[in-house]
Amino acid sequence: MKPETFTRIVRHRLTAGTLKERYWAARKSLALSARLLRPAKGVFALHVIRNHLRFLFGMVQPVNGQTRERAKAAAAWLLRAQDATPDRGVSHGYFPCDPGNGNGWRSSYPETTGYIIPSLLDFAERFKDDTVSSRALEMAAWEIEVQMASGAVQRGILGEPEQQAPAVFNTGMVLHGYTAAYRASGDLRFLEAGRRAADFLLSDLGADGHFRTHGTSVTQHRIKTYNCLCAWALYRFAEDTSEAQYEAAAIKAVEAAVGQQQPNGWFANDCLADPAAPLLHTIGYTLQGILEVGILANREDLVDCVQRGTGPLLARMSPRGFLHGQFYADWEPAAFGSCLTGSAQLGVVCYRLYEITRDERYR
Numbered sequence: 001m002k003p004e005t006f007t008r009i010v011r012h013r014l015t016a017g018t019l020k021e022r023y024w025a026a027r028k029s030l031a032l033s034a035r036l037l038r039p040a041k042g043v044f045a046l047h048v049i050r051n052h053l054r055f056l057f058g059m060v061q062p063v064n065g066q067t068r069e070r071a072k073a074a075a076a077w078l079l080r081a082q083d084a085t086p087d088r089g090v091s092h093g094y095f096p097c098d099p100g101n102g103n104g105w106r107s108s109y110p111e112t113t114g115y116i117i118p119s120l121l122d123f124a125e126r127f128k129d130d131t132v133s134s135r136a137l138e139m140a141a142w143e144i145e146v147q148m149a150s151g152a153v154q155r156g157i158l159g160e161p162e163q164q165a166p167a168v169f170n171t172g173m174v175l176h177g178y179t180a181a182y183r184a185s186g187d188l189r190f191l192e193a194g195r196r197a198a199d200f201l202l203s204d205l206g207a208d209g210h211f212r213t214h215g216t217s218v219t220q221h222r223i224k225t226y227n228c229l230c231a232w233a234l235y236r237f238a239e240d241t242s243e244a245q246y247e248a249a250a251i252k253a254v255e256a257a258v259g260q261q262q263p264n265g266w267f268a269n270d271c272l273a274d275p276a277a278p279l280l281h282t283i284g285y286t287l288q289g290i291l292e293v294g295i296l297a298n299r300e301d302l303v304d305c306v307q308r309g310t311g312p313l314l315a316r317m318s319p320r321g322f323l324h325g326q327f328y329a330d331w332e333p334a335a336f337g338s339c340l341t342g343s344a345q346l347g348v349v350c351y352r353l354y355e356i357t358r359d360e361r362y363r
Contacts, residue, residue: 005332012334016274035097044096055337062321075123078116079135081105088142089113092157107157110146111167113139114153114174121184133184140181143174144193151196155215167215168204171197172230179236191240198237201230202249209256223269226282228257229289235296247297254293257286258305265308266329277326277334280342283309287349295356303356310353313346314361 081091089108096104124133152166178194211227231253238246271278294302312331325339354362
């Protein structure tokens with residue numbers, strides 16, 4: 001990392017947000033560290049320290065030949081996360097340092113359960129695992145139970161009805177799950193729930209092609225470019241119903257996202273909290289949404305847009321596959337660490353680009 005980039009990141013971290021916001025962020029971080037140092041958390045603390053040292057000294061390396069083994073381990077972990085909840089949703093995650101949380105598992109999380117469903121159904125088909133398929137359909141049925149009356153999906157982890165607030169991105173992700181479940185089972189319940197979700201997305205789409213209801217878990221900027229991933233779910237739903245309004249809305253949403261792309265490939269307004277330094281996670285959402293709609297609609301211009309946004313990232317990837325977790329508008333790193341979800345998403349995007357272009361750089 002260049003010295004000026006290092007200085008830029010430190011300065012940005014020290015000045016971003018209000019003084020009050022920086023104070024509470026620092027206090028939250030210190031409280032988490034204090035809980036990690038408690039004797040009861042010793043085993044987990046050793047894992048954290050070991051993993052940080054492996055990262056700092058460049059000891060994390062890919063292991064050839066373990067893809068199948070690791071995919072099965074990941075699927076098994078997701079099923080454990082489902083078993084950890086009192087319902088059939090998937091836990092928000094395992095956080096052993098949460099205060100007052102006895103076993104470390106949080107409540108079910110509708111958003112991520114939504115796109116875990118197609119992942120597990122794909123896994124089940126590839127590995128001929130009927131148990132995994134059945135568990136994924138249980139998740140989809142649970143999503144129907146907790147769907148809001150408006151058709152939307154609530155933000156954050158599962159909460160009481162009076163505490164729920166709709167979030168367009170979460171709705172799009174659960175629509176992915178409904179569509180996958182309907183295609184796998186033919187059960188019309190999933191198609192009907194998908195229609196309610198799709199209609200909410202249509203009602204939320206503004207004349208400018210941007211969705212408006214972001215939910216209260218993120219900063220309230222008018223535009224969230226990564227919401228275009230919902231367009232992929234809308235387009236897939238349009239394929240199942242043969243209703244043109246859903247396809248038209250999907251195209252409108254991705255074209256609005258393309259309008260946020262700068263000449264160097266970077267996307268504006270593309271972060272949960274900090275538009276000046278978007279996460280690789282949300283960059284990945286944007287690239288995937290535009291790409292998948294571009295493929296389905298046979299739109300080469302949309303695929304070209306994704307290639308412009310992918311190239312600068314690949315140029316900044318280290319020989320061992322490391323990518324920084326945030327980027328400024330000139331594609332300089334905006335974080336010292338990585339973003340594992342974003343790296344995984346970029347891997348998916350590159351594999352898809354390879355499938356349609358046969359360009360070995362992406363593979």
